[in-house]
Amino acid sequence: xxxxxxxxxxxxxxxxxxxxxxxxxxxxxxxxxxxxxxxxxxxxxxxxxxxxxxxxxxxxxxxxxxxxxxxxxxxxxxxxxxxxxxxxxxxxxxxxxxxxxxxxxxxxxxxxxxxxxxxxxxxxxxxxxxxxxxxxxxxxxxxxxxxxxxxxxxxxxxxxxxxxxxxxxxxxxxxxxxxxxxxxxxxxxxxxxxxxxxxxxxxxxxxxxxxxxxxxxxxxxxxxxxxxxxxxxxxxxxxxxxxxxxxxxxxxxxxxxxxxxxxxxxxxxxxxxxxxxxxxxxxxxxxxxxxxxx
Amino acid sequence: xxxxxxxxxxxxxxxxxxxxxxxxxxxxxxxxxxxxxxxxxxxxxxxxxxxxxxxxxxxxxxxxxxxxxxxxxxxxxxxxxxxxxxxxxxxxxxxxxxxxxxxxxxxxxxxxxxxxxxxxxxxxxxxxxxxxxxxxxxxxxxxxxxxxxxxxxxxxxxxxxxxxxxxxxxxxxxxxxxxxxxxxxxxxxxxxxxxxxxxxxxxxxxxxxxxxxxxxxxxxxxxxxxxxxxxxxxxxxxxxxxxxxxxxxxxxxxxxxxxxxxxxxxxxxxxxxxxxxxxxxxxxxxxxxxxxxxxxxxxxxxxxxxxxxxxxxxxxxxxxxxxxxxxxxxxxxxxxxxxxxxxxxxxxxxxxxxxxxxxxxxxxxxxxxxxxxxxxxxxxxxxxxxxxxxxxxxxxxxxxxxxxxxx
Numbered sequence: 001x002x003x004x005x006x007x008x009x010x011x012x013x014x015x016x017x018x019x020x021x022x023x024x025x026x027x028x029x030x031x032x033x034x035x036x037x038x039x040x041x042x043x044x045x046x047x048x049x050x051x052x053x054x055x056x057x058x059x060x061x062x063x064x065x066x067x068x069x070x071x072x073x074x075x076x077x078x079x080x081x082x083x084x085x086x087x088x089x090x091x092x093x094x095x096x097x098x099x100x101x102x103x104x105x106x107x108x109x110x111x112x113x114x115x116x117x118x119x120x121x122x123x124x125x126x127x128x129x130x131x132x133x134x135x136x137x138x139x140x141x142x143x144x145x146x147x148x149x150x151x152x153x154x155x156x157x158x159x160x161x162x163x164x165x166x167x168x169x170x171x172x173x174x175x176x177x178x179x180x181x182x183x184x185x186x187x188x189x190x191x192x193x194x195x196x197x198x199x200x201x202x203x204x205x206x207x208x209x210x211x212x213x214x215x216x217x218x219x220x221x222x223x224x225x226x227x228x229x230x231x232x233x234x235x236x237x238x239x240x241x242x243x244x245x246x247x248x249x250x251x252x253x254x255x256x257x258x259x260x261x262x263x264x265x266x267x268x269x270x271x272x273x274x275x276x277x278x279x280x281x282x283x284x285x286x287x288x289x290x291x292x293x294x
Numbered sequence: 295x296x297x298x299x300x301x302x303x304x305x306x307x308x309x310x311x312x313x314x315x316x317x318x319x320x321x322x323x324x325x326x327x328x329x330x331x332x333x334x335x336x337x338x339x340x341x342x343x344x345x346x347x348x349x350x351x352x353x354x355x356x357x358x359x360x361x362x363x364x365x366x367x368x369x370x371x372x373x374x375x376x377x378x379x380x381x382x383x384x385x386x387x388x389x390x391x392x393x394x395x396x397x398x399x400x401x402x403x404x405x406x407x408x409x410x411x412x413x414x415x416x417x418x419x420x421x422x423x424x425x426x427x428x429x430x431x432x433x434x435x436x437x438x439x440x441x442x443x444x445x446x447x448x449x450x451x452x453x454x455x456x457x458x459x460x461x462x463x464x465x466x467x468x469x470x471x472x473x474x475x476x477x478x479x480x481x482x483x484x485x486x487x488x489x490x491x492x493x494x495x496x497x498x499x500x501x502x503x504x505x506x507x508x509x510x511x512x513x514x515x516x517x518x519x520x521x522x523x524x525x526x527x528x529x530x531x532x533x534x535x536x537x538x539x540x541x542x543x544x545x546x547x548x549x550x551x552x553x554x555x556x557x558x559x560x561x562x563x564x565x566x567x568x569x570x571x572x573x574x575x576x577x578x579x580x581x582x583x584x585x586x587x588x589x590x591x592x593x594x595x596x597x598x599x600x601x602x603x604x605x606x607x608x609x610x611x612x613x614x615x616x617x618x619x620x621x622x623x624x625x626x627x628x629x630x631x632x633x634x635x636x637x638x639x640x641x642x643x644x645x646x647x648x649x650x651x652x653x654x655x656x657x658x659x660x661x662x663x664x665x666x667x668x669x670x671x672x673x674x675x676x677x678x679x680x681x682x683x684x685x686x687x688x689x690x691x692x693x694x695x696x697x698x699x700x701x
Contacts, residue, residue, distance in 0.1 A: 003525075004524075004525050011518050118350070118351070119348050119350040129542070129546075130572075139549055213542075214514040214515075214542045220348065256517075257518070268510065269509060
């Protein structure tokens with residue numbers, strides 16, 4: 001009994017770590033730029049393919065993970081330069097236009113991979129996901145452990161950076177009111193780029209972890225995480241980083257536990273995040289840590 | 295000023311005459327299209343497959359199989375000296391598209407026979423088009439039992455889900471000695487059919503299944519379910535068939551310490567990819583895979599080498615079964631003729647056809663093929679000690695029991 005509960009807890013933390021990684025990046029971009037960056041799932045796809053490519057090249061997962069985060073960051077810069085920045089220059093209706101544009105970018109990336117790389121599911125030649133350690137009968141997969149530790153370390157680092165550094169403070173200022181921040185000498189455009197770079201690196205890292213976790217790289221790898229992140233962000237409170245962390249834990253736990261214990265034969269796992277979101281919105285419409293009217 | 299009554303009557307008669315001629319012409323053309331003994335220049339066969347979208351890997355391979363088989367038939371003299379021409383239609387794994395492409399094949403392009411090289415859901419949608427038009431159609435790899443429950447114009451060359459499920463159940467109970475299983479399958483129509491027939495046969499034999507979950511297609515995170523299964527003390531696991539799902543399931547099961555037998559609900563795809571994906575981890579416990587071909591034979595290995603040289607990589611069951619479908623179709627046309635009724639008769643009289651996907655003993659009256667269930671296992675090949683690799687070996691062959699085929 002203890003083993004079962006402990007095992008399910010590990011399962012919750014492992015999947016929540018990946019959810020966190022992905023949704024934190026999306027939240028950050030929203031908090032700073034007020035853009036629902038659905039192309040985040042596309043950047044995750046780029047991260048997953050880049051990781052496989054660099055791993056095959058170097059046979060070193062740490063180097064390939066770093067490289068894929070850099071490639072993801074570069075993708076973020078390109079999206080910001082060629083898609084969002086021109087739209088943001090036009091002050092009228094940019095919220096809706098950026099949302100539609102982000103969907104366009106997502107489809108372009110996914111279809112691009114489908115067209116030029118193919119629908120083939122690629123696998124790593126090394127089964128990273130097979131390694132598991134035994135702690136008092138509870139099995140912890142290496143990838144689950146990596147997801148938990150990386151989520152903790154990267155989010156803590158981001159937190160400290162946001163609180164303690166000049167750029168971090170500027171970023172928070174822009175997220176409050178970028179026009180006011182611009183009046184204080186902060187260059188919002190530069191901050192937008194920083195947010196996009198950091199957010200994309202999180203997406204890239206989520207792509208690395210997901211592809212290694214399931215030993216599978218394919219064009220639609222970012223589709224479900226995108227939808228789940230959408231629920232997490234709204235559940236946690238739109239634009240709130242701590243809210244996203246709590247949201248990821250709730251959705252991760254709900255998914256895992258309903259998946260395991262719900263006494264029905266067919267489990268609509270893809271819908272669980274949205275059911276939780278609906279319940280959350282009825283109880284607290286602004287999200288767990290969201291502000292009223294947001 | 296009003297027109298004289300005679301002028302109005304003449305015009306009315308003229309319109310009626312034109313309408314009658316037009317209706318007669320359309321009916322005549324339609325009748326000709328449906329009953330003609332094929333065009334004089336070629337015999338057109340429509341192959342519907344998902345060549346775009348996530349199932350493109352198997353759809354494209356299905357087209358390749360049909361093309362290569364047609365080329366071989368044509369090189370050997372064709373059908374009474376005339377060539378078979380393959381018309382390829384992409385249904386993008388979409389049932390609606392499968393219906394419209396089937397209509398296009400029959401009514402626009404005048405195909406005299408069809409091959410559905412597509413999945414169960416798309417084939418189920420398209421089958422009524424072929425049945426209603428009374429054009430014979432061969433289902434290459436879709437396994438849903440309802441596909442042959444129609445007006446009798448559908449013939450299945452691939453193994454039916456019920457036969458696979460029951461064959462695997464006999465193997466699990468008699469050979470592996472399993473008594474208490476847990477099952478995870480996806481919401482795919484074919485997979486559910488295999489699972490249901492497995493459980494039906496397994497419980498009839500005396501076994502019990504204590505865990506039965508259906509997950510969404512594409513699911514990759516099975517730890518919560520496997521954790522539950524582990525606590526129930528099962529001695530065997532039924533797993534989804536597609537390697538993109540069976541690979542993570544196997545790795546996660548072994549990682550969680552579930553070293554029991556894992557039985558795959560018939561690999562609809564990628565046995566080699568599965569082996570590459572699971573690696574030696576899988577060898578912790580026994581694995582049983584139903585195979586659509588006996589990949590352990592020398593003949594099959596030689597074919598696979600040729601395929602690799604031509605297309606690169608490994609062939610899939612889409613290729614094998616669509617290749618076999620066209621060859622069986624060609625044999626039927628040679629034997630009986632090329633009108634729809636003659637092709638249908640020829641198909642129903644097929645006996646002992648040996649192809650890439652094994653031997654088809656015969657077809658039942660309903661159009662189901664009778665074939666054995668081939669079961670493969672996985673072992674470590676240390677022939678080259680410096681490069682040990684995983685390979686399959688033949689675990690068993692359960693002869694097809696005609697009573698397993700649904701009426």
